[in-house]
Amino acid sequence: MKIYLTPGPSENYFIVEEAIKEALKNKVTAISHRSKEFKAIFEHTVSELRELLQLPANFSMAFTGSANEIWERILQNCVEKESFHLVNGSFSKKFYQFAEQLHLSPSKYEVKFGEGFEVENINVPSSAELIAVIQNETSSGVQFPVENIAKIREKNHDKLIVVDAVSSLPYANLDYSVIDSVYFSVQKGFGVPAGLGVWVYNDKMIEKAKNLEAKGKSIGTYHSLLELDKYAKQNQTPETPNVLAIYVLGKVAEAMNKKGMAMIRRETDYKAELLYHTLEKTEFLSPVINDKVKRSKTVVVANVEKGTSSDVVAFLEKKKILIGKGYGSYKDSQIRIANFPTHSKELIEQVADFLMEYGK
């Protein structure tokens, strides 16, 4: 059986299969989302995630169908007219386009695909209400160092700052005192089967949604931030949710807490270092991003300098390793390798050896 190092969905976290079998045995999929059994599952998952992410008390958490849905809900609930977006890849661009589709007037600071942002060049219009930061762009493998978010906050105390950490959590060590919201989907860094988004938000986000609703703006229906929050306070969801994924996510977060985030971060750093070092040494592959501080630790992207991405993918597939091609127009010329907590040091060492052999 192949091992998946695709940048999401990716290989399940190692306890997932067991957790699903346990869920089936205990009929977790048959329980009502209004039952005390469900509330206990919800509470366990939230509590383990709070510990894992070290969330302060003024942050809450709700579940949606996907991170894409969270883009939509953020714009509906927390932006009256103008959101400001950092754009440097396909996903950050899509978030900006969502704002246009919802008839808002978004503004942006856009750099080329695969480039990072210079924090001193980020000029947020005073009219913008919310700043959408892309901490880790899954399409291009560029990271925005977490320390730089504080620098944006320094100049923008009156605005909401929401952070896309879809493919970097739980690795990304965020400073929650300088942000208002962060969100992710479970099929990347957490290694949980897809179909669940996690939205973390603080009181300021709630206040904004309340203000917009009071002003007469429609903030949505069953998944408005206020509805999600109202139910989350009772360890529930507005609708029947993906109970199985909520259950499994709790088990994964629990296992990660037992291992410890310090250890997970050290391992991630080591594996990322090894992959980038290998790409620099290989003859026919090279890192897309030159500036080391802008290189994502969790999604490693490389240019293919001999053959196409299909050749690299096929080469590794023969060795039972599955990696991703580049995104969108970089489909043929780039490869993407996930470096998530589920991918062991031994596995990445093996992948590094294989990459050295490519093209020879």
Add this chain to the structure above:
Amino acid sequence: MKIYLTPGPSENYFIVEEAIKEALKNKVTAISHRSKEFKAIFEHTVSELRELLQLPANFSMAFTGSANEIWERILQNCVEKESFHLVNGSFSKKFYQFAEQLHLSPSKYEVKFGEGFEVENINVPSSAELIAVIQNETSSGVQFPVENIAKIREKNHDKLIVVDAVSSLPYANLDYSVIDSVYFSVQKGFGVPAGLGVWVYNDKMIEKAKNLEAKGKSIGTYHSLLELDKYAKQNQTPETPNVLAIYVLGKVAEAMNKKGMAMIRRETDYKAELLYHTLEKTEFLSPVINDKVKRSKTVVVANVEKGTSSDVVAFLEKKKILIGKGYGSYKDSQIRIANFPTHSKELIEQVADFLMEYGK
């Protein structure tokens, strides 16, 4: 282990556990939603469902996070100003309220909780663009006979008719020539773990969404009907979906096709007849709905005439049978029993025997 006869989520369809284990073995949860493996899964699920529901060629299908989401998407995409709602329970009322929350001007024909609609009393305003029919109200157990939908169509050729069959499919034998859309969630009649809604729609729905978009209305973002449809045509979804549930749903539909809908409907009729007959005979329970044609075949609701619903639930729980309490304000005074394809004749016969013993 208890057996769930709660009206959704309910007991898994009998092949679900095996299908999930097979999915894990084949790493279905790790594949990309842009891969050929995913497209094959999507195609298989849609094709089995098309056969099961006997869908005509002018109907297509898309996947969402829940049936609640489909309420929202229908209103965003297919109603400019006015939707008309048949309301006789908590869920049909919620759909109506969604329209208000989206700042539309909905109208309704409302009868009391637990009552059915007299088709000759349904007067749809000429200004309404869309008629929301509740075919089976999960909260009260009232069904709107499928034949009556044709009578609504006779007087309303120019309007869209969308049908809520959340807790009656695949049993409900709909005439697709008189409707434009139907939707359901998978955790009820299909016995699939929750976290997936299925939206079936025809060309007229697409046309309406296109017209509204051309007029300058915002019809949403990643899950607008047009986006969902564009991707569905390529056997894909806009975002990474609940791949596991889509896979399992396909396996369930395949198993149901093998058994045959004629057989499943006959069994459902027999089991429903037995349950209602039992409720009429018992001393301390009685069917909520007197008019036999308005009694749901898939969600059987009864008044508790001795003790409270908790007493009945506890009585059956000792016998390892789990049923639901009444919905909302009927929580204490009513019980709800699911009669889905996964519930065998033998099981329902046993439940009927137990119900006869209650209170004695």
